[in-house]
Amino acid sequence: MDKINISLPDGSIRSYDAGVTGLDIARSISEGLARNVLAAKVDEMVWDATRPILRDASVTLLTWNDSEGKATLWHSSAHLMAEAIEQLYPGAKFGIGPDIETGFYYDIDLGERVISDEDFPLIEQRMKELASQKQAYLRREVSKADALDFFGKKGDEYKLELIQDLEDGQISFYESGSFTDLCRGPHLPDTSFIKAVKILSVAGAYWRGDEKRKQLTRLYGVTFPKQKELDDYLLMLEEAKKRDHRKLGKELEIFTFSQRVGSGLPLWLPKGADLRERLETFLKKEQRKAGYQQVITPHIGNVNLYKTSGHYEKYGADSFRPITTPQEGEEFFLKPMNCPHHCEIFSHKPHSYRDLPIRYAEFGTVYRYEQSGELHGLTRVRGFTQDDAHIFCTPEQVKDEFKGVMDIVMKIFKALDFNDYIVQISTRDPKNQSKYIGSEANWEKAERAIMEVAEERGLEAIVVPGEAAFYGPKMDFMVRDALGRKWQLGTIQVDYNLPERFELEYVGADNEKHRPVMIHRAPFGSMERFVAVLIEHCAGKFPLWLVPEQAIILPISDKYNDYAEKVLSLLQNSDIRASIDNRNEKTGKKIRDAELKRVPFMLIVGEKEASEGSVSVRKQGEGDLGTETVGAFAERINQEIRTMLGE
């Protein structure tokens, strides 16, 4: 038998008989490894651990610790679920069933039958039974004709359609137990690796994502090689639910919605408005330092403004219907963005190159029609406020301006304890240069500037070619919240389009007219989304400088209410936001309520404190910190805030 050389990740090269499988290799290393091998990466392709390797290759054995290992287990689980469904609901037809970031789904046509979460345990039970039968996943290559024949007889039009799009000679089937599927693979050696099973949810999904086509039933599930991991995962989901900004926003009285006002139109409650105002003040201060000028523009704009900007053509049909004047029939749109207004401010007078860069900032409230099914808490709404600004500059200034914006973004992230963020730079599609507006030289300059700035700032940016808007490259900031979920927040975008459309100009040193470059930027993105993410990030425990109520004074009994009042006024003189809980309740009760309201400091006052002018400090989530004077406490928390804000 021929020998082949297999190089392993540790650098070693071992010799095996041709036709050796990943599993064989694992066994030759250790039985323990063999028990955990889910798939094998053979020269960068993920293969079945049971697929014979015929020539020299570098091989990485994939386990649950590798993302490809997880993907393999989940993909195989999708087949397992399909097998269970086929047995439980004969006649089911199958669309696609891939693995996803966490778990897998399968799109199924169940005819008239409806699956609800009451059916989940039944499906889970059947999946576990089938898994324990240790069914092997058997790969076989089939001709297109045979593949069509197989699913034709089965009457599965979805698979037939998929096969039509495939090339003969590239088609493989996987068979496990009673279920055979069209599939590229790879798969687990057998089903016994799947130990813990959970069907998570059911939803409708259009066949091939096309809303004109039939809606299939999509079943989501997740599986694990150990029950413990499933338990941990479910616990994490519970935790995520507890942090949901919709729940916490209600509990902490940050915002609410009203059917009367309309869906997707958030109402900021006093505490939320208070918090938001503090965020805005913080940013305004930074912007003033960075040379921004505040501007204010109206909430509506003449239809011609959006015809000029090009938004009318592109989004007019998907916007709120225009507002018309009663006499003249003039049409106005609720403004969906601030940039056209800011362009008009720029052109209210001629500019010299000496004026640039000009930076117009506005907390501009915009209105966009979002489909009703898309609305979601504060993260997807129909009316929201962008912390918007537009920088008009020369192409040479783009780099410095980018730098300045990034500094602001970093400052915000630091002040809010977002330590885990991802920076994405979107550049042109190298294969299709024609769809972009703006000169080759300027694009080149801007893209390089963005990359250089990221590098100079020591940011690890992901560069995604082809993701740029047609009008310019951009940089987006995604933060991970405490549960590892990704959210897109701030954005910086270079724009060559609007200056063109609005015919913006400045006079250069050469006394000729030039076109400025425009940079759109919003470090928070929108106040609504940002606050939503902030709530989930900090689980409702806002940073001290932001929290609506920093301290609550808890008198032991009403004998000390007068002293509590004195403490309150001292704190207020030191700019600390505080209140008194003088309800006729026991201290334990007041503490519990304050803990649940997530007030950072509880100041307990009684006989001892009143006599010595002190407070007994309890920190939310941590407990008793001991006694200190009112002045010392106030100074301490103010110092803490200054540190946070980098002052």
Add this chain to the structure above:
RNA sequence: GCCAUUGUAGCUCAGAGGUAGAGCACUUCCUUGGUAAGGAAGAGGUCAUGAGUUCAAGUCUCAUCAAUGGCUCCA
């Protein structure tokens, strides 16, 4: 917008054809209590909205509105 599920007190939820229930929150009283729930009483609801079936509708039917989970979309 599409599919599914849901809508009962400020909040969390029970009630499934026979005049509306609980806990928490709220008000009053008793209690004056030292680091996560003291006791009692009271008040609070067109059962999302509108139509229908029925002697009788939170409860069954339909429509509308809204929310939730997905799909499609996102300047």
